[in-house]
Amino acid sequence: MKLRASLFILASLVAQVGCRSSQDDSKLNWGHLNYNALTPSAPQFLINQKPGEPYRVCLPQYMKNDLPGVEAEIGAAINVWAQALGRNIDVQITTEELPRASTGEDSDSLREKYYEICGEEFDVVLGYVGLGSQTVGETGVSWMVNGRGEVMSFKRHLFLRDFTLTPASRSNDRSWQSLASRTGTTTDAQTLVTQMTTNPKIEVEVGGKALALPVLTHEFGHVWGLCDQYEGPSNCDPNHSSDHKALDAIMAASSNVAKLYLTEDDLIGIRELAKREGYNQHWPDTTDIINAKSKVALPDVRYFSLRSANFDGSKYTLDFGVVTGKAMGQIDIQYRTSEQGEFRSTGSIIPLDGPVEYPQYSYQLRTSQKGLQFRLVMSPGDSQEEAAKAPLYSEVR
Numbered sequence: 001m002k003l004r005a006s007l008f009i010l011a012s013l014v015a016q017v018g019c020r021s022s023q024d025d026s027k028l029n030w031g032h033l034n035y036n037a038l039t040p041s042a043p044q045f046l047i048n049q050k051p052g053e054p055y056r057v058c059l060p061q062y063m064k065n066d067l068p069g070v071e072a073e074i075g076a077a078i079n080v081w082a083q084a085l086g087r088n089i090d091v092q093i094t095t096e097e098l099p100r101a102s103t104g105e106d107s108d109s110l111r112e113k114y115y116e117i118c119g120e121e122f123d124v125v126l127g128y129v130g131l132g133s134q135t136v137g138e139t140g141v142s143w144m145v146n147g148r149g150e151v152m153s154f155k156r157h158l159f160l161r162d163f164t165l166t167p168a169s170r171s172n173d174r175s176w177q178s179l180a181s182r183t184g185t186t187t188d189a190q191t192l193v194t195q196m197t198t199n200p201k202i203e204v205e206v207g208g209k210a211l212a213l214p215v216l217t218h219e220f221g222h223v224w225g226l227c228d229q230y231e232g233p234s235n236c237d238p239n240h241s242s243d244h245k246a247l248d249a250i251m252a253a254s255s256n257v258a259k260l261y262l263t264e265d266d267l268i269g270i271r272e273l274a275k276r277e278g279y280n281q282h283w284p285d286t287t288d289i290i291n292a293k294s295k296v297a298l299p300d301v302r303y304f305s306l307r308s309a310n311f312d313g314s315k316y317t318l319d320f321g322v323v324t325g326k327a328m329g330q331i332d333i334q335y336r337t338s339e340q341g342e343f344r345s346t347g348s349i350i351p352l353d354g355p356v357e358y359p360q361y362s363y364q365l366r367t368s369q370k371g372l373q374f375r376l377v378m379s380p381g382d383s384q385e386e387a388a389k390a391p392l393y394s395e396v397r
């Protein structure tokens with residue numbers, strides 16, 4: 001039997017998707033990968049993963065060291081898509097001592113090297129690799145088919161940009177950060193999936209620290225079978241895409257406002273894929289879920305944080321961010337002179353007349369008085385009820 005299988009192998013095929021980081025998001029729509037290889041029997045796509053079948057991930061020790069808690073994030077990046085379909089994927093992660101990519105090493109050669117160490121039984125190998133221009137992540141797969149076109153084996157990589165080998169730019173160095181490092185809280189994959197689906201949140205890139213989770217979620221979206229949602233050369237199937245605009249999909253370009261949830265556009269895209277002939281054949285009990293309305297309840301105040309207030313002897317520089325989905329009145333910048341003192345307004349107001357996206361706002365206040373404490377108070381102009389629900393202040397000491 002083993003000999004026959006190798007005799008059937010006729011062709012080795014390769015497909016690759018590189019993913020950009022950009023603020024350019026003018027026309028977006030969900031869609032499915034425009035590959036002939038995306039069929040209901042192609043095992044290299046997660047959409048065809050069967051119930052109970054383990055999904056095996058080979059993780060480099062260096063990535064685990066760099067991103068504490070990354071195993072939970074990998075599990076969540078796979079299962080947040082599965083959850084949208086009423087499915088659950090059994091993700092099994094094995095950590096190996098894998099060498100870092102060298103300068104100029106390409107993804108294909110690194111993938112082959114990693115498979116040699118990990119073993120052929122893995123569904124994906126993860127790692128960091130040097131990537132060009134604005135690309136922050138990439139997934140690619142090679143596979144072997146027999147004479148009947150059936151996939152006999154495949155090797156897939158999912159690599160994040162190695163910012164040491166290929167810095168984002170000369171002036172602006174970035175590095176990856178896990179959510180556990182950012183928040184100081186470790187969690188498991190299931191809890192993360194629950195958070196991403198019931199409590200959709202935004203995090204902001206601070207100090208060049210880019211969250212890995214949204215990029216992992218985007219790349220695993222490709223592994224499920226979805227295409228990129230930004231303009232330019234597109235990998236979308238014209239027969240399986242909408243013309244519906246969505247400006248903020250996970251499958252759109254990444255930005256320094258990181259979404260920790262799937263948008264409505266993403267949910268529609270993955271459910272439309274499952275609805276196509278043959279793609280839900282192994283999950284017959286989930287038809288109600290894939291036919292459900294794809295609704296995401298985002299809070300009106302999506303991000304509001306005073307991150308620091310630094311004094312240099314003549315002025316305070318306040319670093320904060322605010323992202324809202326609608327007009328929220330205004331932000332009053334307040335201060336006090338001691339721990340027990342009353343907060344008073346500095347007289348500085350930031351109007352929030354409509355939806356705003358100011359992830360990195362810097363505000364300077366001239367004074368030589370030492371030891372001031374600040375807070376920001378968001379106060380809706382017209383509705384006290386809204387005020388009760390919104391996070392009302394952001395305070396640092």
Ligand SMILES: [Zn+2]
Nearest residue numbers: 017018019228
């Ligand atoms: Zn992409």
